Amino acid sequence: xxxxxxxxxxxxxxxxxxxxxxxxxxxxxxxxxxxxxxxxxxxxxxxxxxxxxxxxxxxxxxxxxxxxxxxxxxxxxxxxxxxxxxxxxxxxxxxxxxxxxxxxxxxxxxxxxxxxxxxxxxxxxxxxxxxxxxxxxxxxxxxxxxxxxxxxxxxxxxxxxxxxxxxxxxxxxxxxxxxxxxxxxxxxxxxxxxxxxxxxxxxxxxxxxxxxxxxxxxxxxxxxxxxxxxxxxxxxxxxxxxxxxxxxxxxxxxxxxxxxxxxxxxxxxxxxxxxxxxxxxxxxxxxxxxxxxxxxxxxxxxxxxxxxxxxxxxxxxxxxxxxxxxxxxxxxxxxxxxxxxxxxxxxxxxxxxxxxxxxxxxxxxxxxxxxxxxxxxxxxxxxxxxxxxxxxxxxxxxxxxxxxxxxxxxxxxxxxxxxxxxxxxxxxxxxxxxxxxxxxxxxxxxxxxxxxxxxxxxxxxxxxxxxxxxxxxxxxxxxxxxxxxxxxxxxxxxxxxxxxxxxxxxxxxxxxxxxxxxxxxxxxxxxxxxxxxxxxxxxxxxxxxxxxxxxxxxxxxxxxxxxxxxxxxxxxxxx
Numbered sequence: 001x002x003x004x005x006x007x008x009x010x011x012x013x014x015x016x017x018x019x020x021x022x023x024x025x026x027x028x029x030x031x032x033x034x035x036x037x038x039x040x041x042x043x044x045x046x047x048x049x050x051x052x053x054x055x056x057x058x059x060x061x062x063x064x065x066x067x068x069x070x071x072x073x074x075x076x077x078x079x080x081x082x083x084x085x086x087x088x089x090x091x092x093x094x095x096x097x098x099x100x101x102x103x104x105x106x107x108x109x110x111x112x113x114x115x116x117x118x119x120x121x122x123x124x125x126x127x128x129x130x131x132x133x134x135x136x137x138x139x140x141x142x143x144x145x146x147x148x149x150x151x152x153x154x155x156x157x158x159x160x161x162x163x164x165x166x167x168x169x170x171x172x173x174x175x176x177x178x179x180x181x182x183x184x185x186x187x188x189x190x191x192x193x194x195x196x197x198x199x200x201x202x203x204x205x206x207x208x209x210x211x212x213x214x215x216x217x218x219x220x221x222x223x224x225x226x227x228x229x230x231x232x233x234x235x236x237x238x239x240x241x242x243x244x245x246x247x248x249x250x251x252x253x254x255x256x257x258x259x260x261x262x263x264x265x266x267x268x269x270x271x272x273x274x275x276x277x278x279x280x281x282x283x284x285x286x287x288x289x290x291x292x293x294x295x296x297x298x299x300x301x302x303x304x305x306x307x308x309x310x311x312x313x314x315x316x317x318x319x320x321x322x323x324x325x326x327x328x329x330x331x332x333x334x335x336x337x338x339x340x341x342x343x344x345x346x347x348x349x350x351x352x353x354x355x356x357x358x359x360x361x362x363x364x365x366x367x368x369x370x371x372x373x374x375x376x377x378x379x380x381x382x383x384x385x386x387x388x389x390x391x392x393x394x395x396x397x398x399x400x401x402x403x404x405x406x407x408x409x410x411x412x413x414x415x416x417x418x419x420x421x422x423x424x425x426x427x428x429x430x431x432x433x434x435x436x437x438x439x440x441x442x443x444x445x446x447x448x449x450x451x452x453x454x455x456x457x458x459x460x461x462x463x464x465x466x467x468x469x470x471x472x473x474x475x476x477x478x479x480x481x482x483x484x485x486x487x488x489x490x491x492x493x494x495x496x497x498x499x500x501x502x503x504x505x506x507x508x509x510x511x512x513x514x515x516x517x518x519x520x521x522x523x524x525x526x527x528x529x530x531x532x533x534x535x536x537x538x539x540x541x542x543x544x545x546x547x548x549x550x551x552x553x554x555x556x557x558x559x560x561x562x563x564x565x566x567x568x569x570x571x572x573x574x575x
Contacts, residue, residue: 077525
């Protein structure tokens with residue numbers, strides 16, 4: 001196992017757990033709970049803020065003249081990937097005023113801002129980004145969603161990018177949020193799905209019921225339909241949304257997950273909508289059908305719509321099926337949907353330990369990571385308000401949906417008024433979670449957080465955390481938990497020359513089996529490398545690695561030693 005310069009040491013993993021919040025029913029107002037029960041001083045943190053040490057100096061900005069403009073409160077996202085093919089993880093940060101920033105990681109682990117020479121510094125009103133190899137040349141290209149014209153940046157393979165939006169037929173305006181690449185027609189080229197939000201009118205202002213100026217909610221504007229773009233042989237994109245019914249069902253979408261939810265070897269689309277029924281576009285030979293209600297994911301177990309923001313796709317109860325966790329507005333629980341063997345999704349939030357603890361907060365970014373590499377996935381959640389509530393308490397009059405107003409006051413600094421603590425939950429097994437005390441420095445800090453991405457920034461085999469904060473600094477947190485052994489897997493289709501997006505990887509040891517999806521789509525407005533990271537605990541060997549390739553083939557790759565990254569190619573194993 002390689003130790004990088006930024007490694008600050010290995011510490012005793014804290015097993016003390018934060019107490020749960022009030023047992024009030026989901027419809028009741030809940031006061032702010034304690035951030036957490038402090039662990040003994042002898043037990044150090046399992047996450048350490050290395051933002052300054054790493055040289056990350058990004059601050060999200062919004063236009064100075066905006067007064068409670070709705071888009072100002074919802075951004076922004078980022079991407080973590082190897083932009084220049086040197087084997088190190090680089091960072092792309094999306095801005096809403098001024099250029100997006102590209103930071104390349106040097107050999108010493110520090111980040112260098114190369115925006116001015118990279119061609120990646122888009123000046124649009126940025127929301128988020130996604131990754132995908134659009135031309136099958138082996139490097140990752142960037143798609144940036146904006147309020148206004150979206151941008152497609154083709155990677156030259158050396159950390160520089162070319163804006164190919166016009167040449168590739170990208171003429172997407174309005175308000176785009178999440179997006180993701182996947183090969184829906186199985187022709188070998190990555191297609192693109194773009195989640196749209198609302199038809200925003202900047203002249204409209206909103207206020208809370210008490211008359212206090214505040215950001216508008218989604219009901220103040222009509223929703224906009226999502227888009228599906230087909231990749232024509234790595235040359236251009238064609239808008240095929242009308243062919244599959246997407247244009248007929250507009251919703252105020254924010255989050256996105258792409259997976260084969262019904263086990264028919266075709267990739268489906270889950271869209272988390274803000275205050276409207278979530279959509280599950282199941283893919284068949286005839287096309288896409290919206291079956292969110294029938295599949296059990298449109299509403300929660302009480303039949304209520306929620307304000308869907310972020311989405312994590314992971315096996316959260318250890319049954320080798322991919323589940324979903326959606327983050328929501330304060331006074332709504334974050335909702336855990338467990339997969340019923342491809343026949344549907346079931347809201348099992350109530351007994352999970354995740355619902356009650358989330359009621360006081362507004363969740364956005366969410367990701368699953370195995371902090372101590374014991375084989376169980378922890379859950380990290382980025383929180384931050386979108387509306388003002390009295391003294392930070394939920395259920396107050398000022399927390400109600402803002403109403404339309406003719407005027408608003410000066411721009412607001414979100415650093416205090418909308419700031420909330422982020423959360424990390426320890427996985428107790430079988431879909432049960434409790435707050436994790438050893439992350440107390442991470443969870444004690446209050447920001448208006450939006451994007452959250454787990455990624456192995458320092459290349460030591462465990463997942464670190466990147467956080468983006470609305471109108472605040474991006475943060476990089478190093479995982480310093482003592483941990484078990486690990487295995488990192490890339491699934492490559494050599495016939496395409498790229499990651500096999502949509503594949504499923506299973507790793508088996510003599511103690512357990514685990515599953516991970518191969519996808520760039522993550523969290524809320526975030527994107528990461530399509531690498532599957534497994535914690536093996538005390539096991540020094542993986543008995544076998546299995547890959548379910550897009551299209552249906554399973555392939556086994558035999559025994560492998562732990563603490564290494566495997567690059568497994570289709571056709572090189574045993575079927």
